[in-house]
Amino acid sequence: MKTITSSSGSKLRLLLCVAGLWLLVPPQARADDDKDxxxxxxxxxxxxGSVSLQPGGQGDWGTAARxxxxxxxxxxWVDKDSRAELQAGEATFxxxxxxxxxxxxxxxxxxxxxxPEGAVNFRVRELRQGDVYEVDTPNAVFNVKEAGAFRIDVNEAGDSSRITVIRGAGEINTDGTTYEVRAGEQAEFNGAENPTYxxxxWPGPDGLDKWAEERDLKxxxxxxGQYVSREMPGYDDLDDNGTWRDEPEYGHVWFPSDTPSSWAPYSNGYWNWVAPWGWTWIDYSPWGFAPYHYGRWAFIGGAWGxxxxPYFGAPVYGPAFVGFLGVGWGFGFGFGVGWFPL
Known part of the structure; x- marks a missing residue:
């Protein structure tokens, strides 16, 4: 890893960053730059447990990584005796x-x-005007109408859907008919066409619901959440893995704990091509999402923070905030390429 720390290298750093990033972008991706x-x-x-991911819904399946x-x-796909959690804006699945x-x-x-099959408990923390949170099953469409917690169950055949409103309210549409479901109610639809309902x-929580509630409370x-937008995925993992300090020049700064003195950002993970952004940093640390896709890193008082x-509105995601050095590269960034935090 190559890092430039002197203030005199600011212009050089910017030029190298722009040149390096351009060299690493395939021609087709450059042609698609007009698409935001x-x-x-x-x-x-x-x-x-065993959780698999198929990027873009095409091609080979691979292991889903935190x-x-x-x-x-x-x-x-979440296999037998396994479970997973997904965060997206105000929703957690x-x-x-x-x-x-x-x-x-x-x-x-x-x-x-x-x-299409299985069981999902999801929570929408806040429902703003104009926001849409929709879950489709093979025989029903559920829309959140009031923020809360919800449960979706679909049988293996895909012809029976059970939709539960634990808290909040929702609306179900199936075969052209709309049904309102309130807190504490459970709706069941059977049949692929003209389903009965x-x-x-609601009979009460099971193991999945209890685990979901624990995670939501955390x-x-x-x-x-005092320092960043709660729409930023991964902010809650910062609590147990570092400390916040107020720095005169930078404002609120988070410093990771249990890192060696030689540690630097973007040193404990790997690069992965994620469309439509391109090369994306995937960090191994449990806290390693928000700090690598939002904000910036700074070297303050002998440590990286x-x-x-400041935030106004929803946070905007980025695949990584680094500059690249070197022109020779191959799969997974080959010999001659280094990067430094911006």
Missing amino acids: PPARVGRISIVE NRPVTIGDKL HVGSMTALSFLNLDEAMTQVRI SIVH EDRSAS WCPG
Whole structure:
């Protein structure tokens, strides 16, 4: 890893950054620059057991890694005796075993997922005017109407959907008919065409619901929510892995704990090509999402600290904030290429 720290190298650093980044962008990606990538992204925040990811919903499946961004088209499969968690804006999806989930839309105004089979508990912390949170099953479409916690269950055949409103309120559309569901109610739809339906009282939480509630409470109690937008995926993982300090020049700064004196950002992870952004940093640290995709790093008082900066509105995601040095490169960034935090 190559790092430039002297203030006299600022102009050189900028030129190298621009030149290096351009060299690392394939021609096709340069041709697509007129398309703005989504400002909002999802994050795989928990992986327990066997969880697989199919980027873009095409090609080979691979192991889902914690801190990998997810976006439109990505498909997730959670195997037997496994579970996963996904964060996306004001929503958090807790995915149970033997469950398939894919993102149909994911941007600042709309989060739309499809669940063809399995069980998902999800929470929408805040529902702003114009926001859409929609879950599609094979025989029903559920839209959140009041923020709260919800549960979706779909059988393996895909012809039976059970939609529960734990807190909040929602609206279900199936076969041209709309049903309202309030807190404490559970709606079940059976049949692929002209499904029959019933609405009953929710019988109470199971293991997935209890785990989801624990995770939601942890996020709600996060002290880091005082310093950054709560729409920023991964902010709650900063609490247990570092400390916040006020620095005159930078404002609120977060310093990771349990790092050696020689540690520097972008040194404990790997680069992965994630469309539509391109090369994206995936960090191994449990806290390694928010500090690498939002804000900037600064070397302060002999240590690296993360500076989120002031925030107004929803945070805007970036694949990484680094400059590249060197012109020779290959798969996974070959010999002759280094990078430094910006």
